[in-house]
Amino acid sequence: MxxxxxxxxxxxxxxxxxxxxxxxxxxxxxxxxxxxxxxxxxxMPGDLETPPPPERSVIYDRDGEVIAEIYDQNREVVGLKDMAPVMREAIVAMExxxxxxxxxxxxxxxxxxxxxxxxxxxxxxxxxxxxxxxxxxxxxxxxxxxxxxxxxxxxxxxxxxxxxxxxxxxxxxxxxxxxxxxxxxYFGDGAYGAESAAQHFFGVSASELSLPQAATLAGTVRYPYLYNPRLNPDAAENRRNVVLDRMADTGRISEAKAKEAKATELGLDITSPSNGCMPSDQPFFCDYVVQQIEQNKRYGETETERARWLRTAGLQIHTTLDMDMQDAAQKAVDEWVPRKNKSRKVAAEVLMDPGSGEIRAMAQSRNYGPDESNIGETSINFAVDAEDGGSTGFQAGSTFKPFTLAAALKAGKEFSTSYSTGNTTTITGQRNCNGGRLAPWTLSNAGDTKGGSTNNMVSGTKGSVNTYFASLQADVGLCNVIRMAETLGVHRADGTSFDNARTQANNSFTLGSEEVSPLTMAAAYATFASRGTYCKPQAIDKIVDEHAGKTIDIKSECERVISKDVADGVGYLLQQTFKGGTTTGLEIGRPAAAKTGTTDGSASAWFAGFTPNLAGTVFVGDPRGPQNYPLRDVTIGGRYYSQVFGATIPGPIWQQTMREATQELPAKDFAAPPSQFGSTSEPQPEQEDGEDGQNADEAASNGGVPDVLGMTADEALGELEAAGFEPNLSSTKVPSDQPADAVGAVNPEPGTGLPEGATVNVFLSSGGGGNGEDAGGGGAGWTGWGQGNPGRGQDD
Structure with missing residues (x-):
């Protein structure tokens, strides 16, 4: 009553x-x-707002597969119609x-x-x-x-x-x-709401709950800890039986059904969604996505507001990650630089879609974790800038040289622009962007170069000739080169600008003396691939906020920063590195352009390259400090390296990744070299007295890499060892004019001058002739032509 x-x-x-x-x-x-x-x-006021309860947000890849779940409370909101009737009856009967x-x-x-x-x-x-x-x-x-x-x-x-x-x-x-x-x-054990509780305790959705399962859940809400089925199963079972009796007493079920249900076991199947990036299979990309939301005022006035929105609003965050490409990148970095390698070296790789800036892959050879003292564990994303959860960056070596090429082509220089520099040169008269004169700069090439003492853009790029690029930078102007890099989105990973380079004696900018992230370099090289359109790196495609009734579409931020001709000109020059240059043997079976990079004494090594529809950058180094822990005399992945260059490890990582990552992409050709830049010929070889047409490189073959082409594998390995080099026999055969199973190619090529103990890769011939377009490398690395030093100007 x-x-x-x-x-x-x-x-x-x-x-x-x-x-x-x-x-x-x-x-x-x-x-x-x-x-x-x-x-x-x-x-008293009676109006009570009833906003949706906190719900977990989900991060998806571009195909809709879950990458990670982020939440303060494990909750998935569903409608009453999506809950089993016995769940509704049990909770009403008991509560x-x-x-x-x-x-x-x-x-x-x-x-x-x-x-x-x-x-x-x-x-x-x-x-x-x-x-x-x-x-x-x-x-x-x-x-x-x-x-x-x-x-x-x-x-x-x-x-x-x-x-x-x-x-x-x-x-x-x-x-x-x-x-x-x-x-x-709250149903206990971190499960909020009937749907999450059903999934957590029984591995089913709320719509599939049986009578005893529903009664178990209904019994927990009064005292979630006391009746926690996982922690206190006996108490939970007794409480479940009380619920069943109550359901029978109130006429919601029969006595017989209550008795039958009480005779069953709890039948727990404990499952929990992984909260945060640490349990994710793509933890570093996940962390980057989180950073992009928490650092962007578009999503809230304060970082606290943004973090709460991310963890409570039940967002559907759709990203640009391509899982096939991600798997390819992760497999490659793990294979070449295992996560728990005792040398503590790390490899990081980024793949990006040219023309949109969408990040397709972000991988590194580390487990995600907070304890840096554990070998193979880090919470630092070495692929990105410090403000995005990354490091303060690493010197990028000769991967900076294309910025000098772009500045020169923009200034009207032609491919035939030549300098007779020899192996050592001194640059004088350079000025910083404030007009201050820089001190004279003497630099050398680390060994004989492919182009002889006189080089133009074609031969200088193929051989990555330091002295050539130093001269080209001086001709174009250091400040113009710096500004071109900035135009292509290049910036220091620590957040400071290149002002230091403008005010101090940074002669060696063209040799990559600035610390940058792989993501930054991938975006710059993607600009060449997209024929001059720079796009800001983008990880998120859209965010669906159903509670707010809105979808936030993230549009690509792109703009043309250089002309098509300049971009195509750089692209053409970087294609030549596969034709007897520093990337020979790293072909991927389709048109590609690339550049190696190695800093002084192999402190760190890089490889950056692209096809018309995919750009990728690889970094390898030591996060403890590359200068103090260089890539010399190290064993990585069971392989000993006296010295690591850009083509030794980063190159094969890039090659292995790109071969797999581009399988579903159409094979596209690059644009022809723009006619405005003139002839694409290399300088004629210089003759030496008594050699009758033999150029300087050929004349140096007696003191450089022996000519072992056509030999058997054993003969070639013995010859190279006798010459003081460390031969490495690749498992991949290459098309060649040499007989099948004879040596078809070596990298570096015969006659190249290298330091004693340097690695020389040996490739056996598959027979049938070869044009060099699809030659191999698949698995073994090799050295480039040198080593970089921002101070001395040595780089590959």
Missing amino acids: LQKIGQLVGVGVVAGVLVAALALPAVGGLGITARNVATGFLN DSKFYEHGGIDIAGTFRAAVRTISGNVEGGSSITQQYVKNVLVESADSQAEQEEARETTLGRKVRELRYAIALEQRMSKDEILEGYLNIA
């Missing part, structure tokens, strides 16, 4: 209940305080059997609770509506103080809940309230 009256007269009866409670004996001012609360009841009959308040229970609360004892008695109100107040609290107020065990809190409950019943249906409650309630 009291329940019916409560449904009819609502607020008046509640006020009467409270007044009746206040009539009980009270001590001191407690009764007066309670009387004041009751008096103000009718004047509020008169739910569909009263007007939001269980009068008898509330009266009893009020009396006991005034007496100093806390008691429940709350209806499902009241419990829903309490949870909403807790979840919507913006501060710790508000959360504590929502949980306080006082009559004042109870009165507020009553007032809100009555108001909710007037504007929401019973099913809407029940749906809200089942989505917001």
Whole structure:
């Protein structure tokens, strides 16, 4: 009868209940305080906002596969229709059997609770509506103080809940309230809401819950820890049976069904979604995505607001990651630089779509973890800038030389621009961007170069001739080269500008003396691939915020920064490196352009290249400090290297990755070299006295790499060892004019001058002739032509 009256007269009866409670004996001012609360009841605001409860956000790859889940609370909101009827019946039977009959308040229970609360004892008695109100107040609290107020065990809190409950019943249906409650309630063990609880404890969705499973979950909400099925299975089973009995007592199931259900085991199948990037198979890309949201004011005024939005709004974050390309990149870096290699070297690789800036892959040879002292573990993403969760960058060596080429072509220089520099040269008269004159700069090539003492853009690029590029930079102007790099999006990874280079004696900018990230270099090389259009790196395609009813589309930020002719000119020159240049043997079976890079003494090694529809950059080095822990006399992946160059490890990583990553992409040709840049011929070889047409490189063959072409593998290896080199026999055969199984190619080529102990790769012939376009390398690395030193100007 009291329940019916409560449904009819609502607020008046509640006020009467409270007044009746206040009539009980009270001590001191407690009764007066309670009387004041009751008096103000009718004047209390009744509007309660019921925002969606915190829900986990999901990060997807470009094909809709889950990369990671990010959340403060493990919750997936579903509709009431997506919950098994037995789940709804169990929770109502146990928590509020008169739910569909009263007007939001269980009068008898509330009266009893009020009396006991005034007496100093806390008691429940709350209806499902009241419990829903309490949870909403807790979840919507913006501060710790508000959360504590929502949980306080006082009559004042109870009165507020009553007032809100009555108001909710007037504007929401019973099913809407029940749906809200089942989505917001905590079921223990980190599972919020019926859907997440069903998945966590039983490995099923809420729509598939059986009667005993639903009863188990319904039994946890009163005391989630005490009745946690995983931690306290006996208590959980006893509680489940109480729920089943209650369901039978209220006529929701038969006694027979209750008995049958009680005879079953709990049947737990504990599964939990992985929270955060650490458990993800793509942790570093995941971390980059998180950084892109938390650092961007587009998503909130403060980083705290953005972080909370990410972890509570139930976002669907669709990214640009191509899982096939990611797998290819990860496999390659792990194979060549294993994660737990004792030398502690690391490889990082980025693949990017030219023309959109969309990141297709981001991999590195490390496990994601917070303890840097553990071999193979780091939380630093070496592929990106410091502000994005990365490092302060690494000197990029000769991968900077294309920026000098671009500046020269923009200035009107032709491919035939030549300098007679020899193996050593001194550059004088360079000025920084403030007009200050720089000190004379003497630099050398680390060994004989492919182009002899006179080089033009074609031969200088093929052989990565340091002295040539130093002269070209001086001719074009150091400041113009720096500005071209900036135009292509190149910047220091530590966040500082190239101003240091403009004001200090940074003669060696063209040799890659600035610390940058692989992502930055991939974006710059993608600009050449897209024929002059630079696109800001992009990891997120769109964010769906269903609670806010909006989709945020992330459009590519692209602009033309250099002309098509300049981009095509650089692209043509970088293609030549595969034709007897520093990247020979690293072909991928389709048109490609690339550049190696190695800094002084092999402190770090790089490889950057592209096809018309995919760009990629690889870095290898030591995060503890490349200068102090160089790539010399190291064993990585079971292979010993006396010295690592850009073509030794980064090159094969790039080759292996690109061969697999481009399989689903159409094979496209590059544009022809622009006619405005003139002849593409290399300088004629210089003759030496008594050699009758033999050029300087050929004349040096006796002191350089022996000519072992046509020999058997054993003969060639013996010859190279006798010459003081470390031969490495590749498992991949190459097309060649030599007989099958004879030596068809070596890298570097015969006659190349190298330091003693340098690695020379040997490739056996597959027979049938060869044009060099599809020659091999698949697995073994080789040295380039030199080593880089920003101070001395040595680089490959």
